[in-house]
Amino acid sequence: xxxxxxxxxxxxxxxxxxxxxxxxxxxxxxxxxxxxxxxxxxxxxxxxxxxxxxxxxxxxxxxxxxxxxxxxxxxxxxxxxxxxxxxxxxxxxxxxxxxxxxxxxxxxxxxxxxxxxxxxxxxxxxxxxxxxxxxxxxxxxxxxxxxxxxxxxxxxxxxxxxxxxxxxxxxxxxxxxxxxxxxxxxxxxxxxxxxxxxxxxxxxxxxxxxxxxxxxxxxxxxxxxxxxxxxxxxxxxxxxxxxxxxxxxxxxxxxxxxxxxxxxxxxxxxxxxxxxxxxxxxxxxxxxxxxxxxxxxxxxxxxxxxxxxxxxxxxxxxxxxxxxxxxxxxxxxxxxxxxxxxxxxxxxxxxxxxxxxxxxxxxxxxxxxxxxxxxxxxxxxxxxxxxxxxxxxxxxxxxxxxxxxxxxxxxxxxxxx
Numbered sequence: 001x002x003x004x005x006x007x008x009x010x011x012x013x014x015x016x017x018x019x020x021x022x023x024x025x026x027x028x029x030x031x032x033x034x035x036x037x038x039x040x041x042x043x044x045x046x047x048x049x050x051x052x053x054x055x056x057x058x059x060x061x062x063x064x065x066x067x068x069x070x071x072x073x074x075x076x077x078x079x080x081x082x083x084x085x086x087x088x089x090x091x092x093x094x095x096x097x098x099x100x101x102x103x104x105x106x107x108x109x110x111x112x113x114x115x116x117x118x119x120x121x122x123x124x125x126x127x128x129x130x131x132x133x134x135x136x137x138x139x140x141x142x143x144x145x146x147x148x149x150x151x152x153x154x155x156x157x158x159x160x161x162x163x164x165x166x167x168x169x170x171x172x173x174x175x176x177x178x179x180x181x182x183x184x185x186x187x188x189x190x191x192x193x194x195x196x197x198x199x200x201x202x203x204x205x206x207x208x209x210x211x212x213x214x215x216x217x218x219x220x221x222x223x224x225x226x227x228x229x230x231x232x233x234x235x236x237x238x239x240x241x242x243x244x245x246x247x248x249x250x251x252x253x254x255x256x257x258x259x260x261x262x263x264x265x266x267x268x269x270x271x272x273x274x275x276x277x278x279x280x281x282x283x284x285x286x287x288x289x290x291x292x293x294x295x296x297x298x299x300x301x302x303x304x305x306x307x308x309x310x311x312x313x314x315x316x317x318x319x320x321x322x323x324x325x326x327x328x329x330x331x332x333x334x335x336x337x338x339x340x341x342x343x344x345x346x347x348x349x350x351x352x353x354x355x356x357x358x359x360x361x362x363x364x365x366x367x368x369x370x371x372x373x374x375x376x377x378x379x380x381x382x383x384x385x386x387x388x389x390x391x392x393x394x395x396x397x398x399x400x401x402x403x404x405x406x407x408x409x410x411x412x413x414x415x416x417x
Contacts, residue, residue: 027102085150115382120175123401171339177382189332213285
């Protein structure tokens with residue numbers, strides 16, 4: 001492809017089977033989380049990168065869940081960071097047709113993590129080898145962060161690197177698969193969240209005489225309904241800087257859920273009643289009830305203001321309290337940032353199709369890196385089988401990722417000028 005120098009292009013062409021073998025090697029390590037034990041895989045990656053000539057550093061706050069940072073010096077002071085997690089969600093091998101620890105069938109590679117995200121990790125590793133083994137000095141310095149404990153949101157993974165000051169970069173790409181139903185994208189934003197715990201108290205009584213008690217479940221359900229009605233009718237005020245991303249996100253999700261629902265997803269808060277607990281027996285009026293709500297809002301929206309409105313609405317309900325709240329603000333990268341335009345252009349070159357610059361519907365490691373001041377995107381080709389039985393990726397997806405990750409230092413450097 002035109003964005004690669006002849007030595008790098010030839011290296012990738014000659015390394016297609018090597019890329020497949022690397023992906024299968026990564027899949028052979030059982031890194032289900034929980035328990036999330038990744039030390040053997042991190043050790044293998046460390047040996048591979050050192051052999052290729054990169055400097056490596058292992059950082060661990062939990063020795064069973066270490067992280068690895070590798071570096072290759074470039075021709076400028078700028079740094080491009082590649083980030084990926086090595087743990088996977090669990091699997092039940094009895095439900096799989098193919099080997100969950102790696103199996104190739106034709107042009108498909110099956111295994112837990114094939115598309116999320118050991119396949120993209122193999123492509124990142126090949127990009128590092130491409131520069132090292134062809135003795136090509138990248139135009140920017142390259143850093144690779146291979147982290148543990150992502151699937152459960154644990155503190156032993158990326159948070160240990162960020163809080164320990166081990167990462168500094170001018171841009172980052174995370175190898176999360178960002179294609180869905182044949183549509184390709186680069187995620188440049190994430191949504192904010194409010195996780196609310198509500199508790200209601202009533203008065204216990206025998207179920208045959210409910211008028212003598214006060215039903216905590218009824219009380220709490222009324223409050224939850226009121227919060228839903230309040231928030232789901234509340235248009236969000238979106239920053240001008242994020243409006244273009246919201247519109248592309250609506251275009252991306254509309255074929256899946258319809259344009260009206262896609263627009264609602266980003267222009268209004270969404271409210272999910274995740275758990276609701278209460279009562280001890282069918283013949284008793286419940287004295288206590290607890291509900292947990294998951295509220296999501298678009299990038300940049302002030303979740304403090306949303307929380308204040310929830311508190312004000314709850315003041316209207318007797319004996320219903322907000323006992324816990326956790327919030328985050330959705331982050332975003334301007335679509336004109338070098339890391340966004342470079343990754344998008346290369347993804348378009350690799351696929352020959354439109355590439356949407358969109359918001360993720362949830363949050364993850366990208367949020368942490370953006371909050372640490374590193375402009376971060378997510379991109380990888382893969383399949384719609386993330387976390388599914390018989391998860392797989394394709395050889396073409398591996399090769400496309402390897403191209404994008406290998407060409408990215410030049411495209412990124414060009415846009416830094």
